[in-house]
Amino acid sequence: MLKGLSIALFLSVWWVVVEVGFLGFDLLRTPLETAVSLSSFVLGEAMGSGGESLYVHGYHTLYRVLLGTGLAIATAIPLGLACGWSDWWRNYVYPSLELLRPIPPVAWVPIALIAFASEFMGIVWVVFIGAFFPIFVNTMEGVAQIEPEYVRAVKSLGGGRWELYRHVVIPHTIPSMITGTTIGVGIAWIAVVAAEMLSGGPGLGYITFQSYRLMDTGVVIVGIMVLGTIGALSSSVVTRVGGRITPWSDEVGE
Amino acid sequence: MSNDNQTASDAGVRPDNQDGSIQMQNLTKIYDPDGESVTAIDEIELNIEAGEFVSLVGPSGCGKSTLLDCIAGFIEPTYGHIYVDGTRVDGPGADRGVVFQENRLLPWKTVRENINLGPKMRSETIDGRAEELLSKMGIEGTGDQYPTELSGGMQQRAEIARLLANDPEIMLMDEPFSALDALTKEIMQELLLEIWEEDNRTVVFITHDVEEAIFLADRVLIMTAGPGRIKETIDVDIERPRDLDVTTTPQFNELKEEALGHIVEEAREAMESGQ
Structure with missing residues (x-):
């Protein structure tokens, strides 16, 4: 009820500022106009000048996010486990990763676009870098929080190095991995939009920025709405999957 | 009780010629926080027979958990050795099961x-x-x-x-019932004895509760604090199987008073020496 009220209020403020022409808001579209263009794009009408539909742009962006995030999960989790558990990895590998960590993912865009052979690979790299560190850091910190008694318990039952990994280190750290992945996916979306804006299309970030240049604000608004929606959906997918695979933990999901 | 052809693991019943004896020789553990060494346990010589139930009592900080951690193989003694059935302990193993606090x-x-x-x-x-x-x-x-x-x-x-x-041949229990309410604790003590009487594993049981120590054990070892040593041994010759009724008998009370006497004496000495 209150939720509906809040959304209604938001829509009316939006409508009023566009109608009244507060600052430059008269150049934007009203909620109603936006709804009309959103529905036509959902029905497959070409977005902007390039002629590709919402689905083509969405597909490219989603593909880059999934690939970049997937690569990040596949590398950050093993590295986080290794650097958290083994002194050798922490001493010899972790310091160089720490060197790269403070660089904002978006700042990688120019280098990535130059260094990688294709725009596609450059964008995937930026997404990867954005998603990698939250997952890596959370995994590593999760390992650091393992209570020594769990290790002792498994050793006393006859477990060796591999059993400790399998029965203590990995399961204990899964909730932290999921937390890291949730954050990582959020950053992946930020990174993909920024990279696409600078690199070229197709893609949701590209078409949103391109339409801004052409002052096609209908597309711009629809673009950011779709990006927001997919971003929210993807983090809820991570949380749900996470809750499913950690039935013992109330840290993750609901 | 056991069949000669059966192995311990497939039947869950221990053979009569059982394992699980523990020998400690000159066992010493010195912790070294900030270069100021603290002797947790000092030159402990102790033999525990296979199938024996031993309780360790003492004030907190007397090194009883350190002693147990050494037997479990979680920490390495600074000097001395522990042998289980003649084999030197050099780490945790499935022969020594641990129940944690x-x-x-x-x-x-x-x-x-x-x-x-x-x-x-x-x-x-x-x-x-x-x-x-x-x-x-x-x-x-x-x-x-x-x-x-x-x-x-x-x-x-x-x-x-x-x-x-x-x-496991040996059960190491570090104040396992101290977090339980009084009633649950009594039920668990009886249950533990029931289990122990079935298969007579060696038990090393740490507690600060004198009554619990006597009720359960064949032998109660009283430890001193700083550095941890075994001050006194009290043999508990109360008949088995036991139930909690024995805790009200004169024999039980005598043992309890004897044990408490040693502990009070120890506490007083510790206080006088400023610990």
Whole structure:
């Protein structure tokens, strides 16, 4: 009820500022106009000048996010486990990763676009870098929080190095991995939009920025709405999957 | 009680010629925080026979947990050695099961998975073993639950079931019942004796509760604080099987007074020497 009220209020403020022409808001579209263009794009009408539909742009962006995030999960989790558990990895590998960590993912865009052979690979790299560190850091910190008694318990039952990994280190750290992945996916979306804006299309970030240049604000608004929606959906997918695979933990999901 | 052809692990019944003796020689552990060394246990010489139930009592900080951690192989003594059946201890092993003060069931595994963990790591067949142990411990039907869904007392039962499933020669128990309420604690003490009388594993039981120590053990060792040494040994020749009724007999009270006398004396000495 209150939720509906809040959304209604938001829509009316939006409508009023566009109608009244507060600052430059008269150049934007009203909620109603936006709804009309959103529905036509959902029905497959070409977005902007390039002629590709919402689905083509969405597909490219989603593909880059999934690939970049997937690569990040596949590398950050093993590295986080290794650097958290083994002194050798922490001493010899972790310091160089720490060197790269403070660089904002978006700042990688120019280098990535130059260094990688294709725009596609450059964008995937930026997404990867954005998603990698939250997952890596959370995994590593999760390992650091393992209570020594769990290790002792498994050793006393006859477990060796591999059993400790399998029965203590990995399961204990899964909730932290999921937390890291949730954050990582959020950053992946930020990174993909920024990279696409600078690199070229197709893609949701590209078409949103391109339409801004052409002052096609209908597309711009629809673009950011779709990006927001997919971003929210993807983090809820991570949380749900996470809750499913950690039935013992109330840290993750609901 | 046991059949000569059966091995201990497949039947859960120990053979009569059992293992599980512990020898400690000159056992010393010195911790070194900030270069200021603290002697936790000092030159302990102790033999525990296979199948014996020994309680260790003493004030907190007397090194009893250090001693237990050394036997378990969690920490290395600074000097001296521990032998189990003549083999030197150089790390934790499945022959020495541990029941922790705070429950240490793995929270990410169900109760059944916890109980099956030890045998599973050795690829042993485990059909029905968990169910059998759960009902023996009086918590049948909890196998599919996660540890946090059980009460403290039930978790403690499940942890003992996990230890029994692994069939160790020695049970090391570090104040296992100290976090339980009085009634649950009494029930657990009787249950522990029942289990012990069935298969006579060696038990080293740490407690600060003198009554608990006497009720359970064949032998009560009283430890001194700073540095930890064994001050006194009290043989408990109360007949077995025991139930809690023995705690009101004159014989029990005499042993209790004797033990308390040593502990009070020890506490007074410690106070006078400024600890």
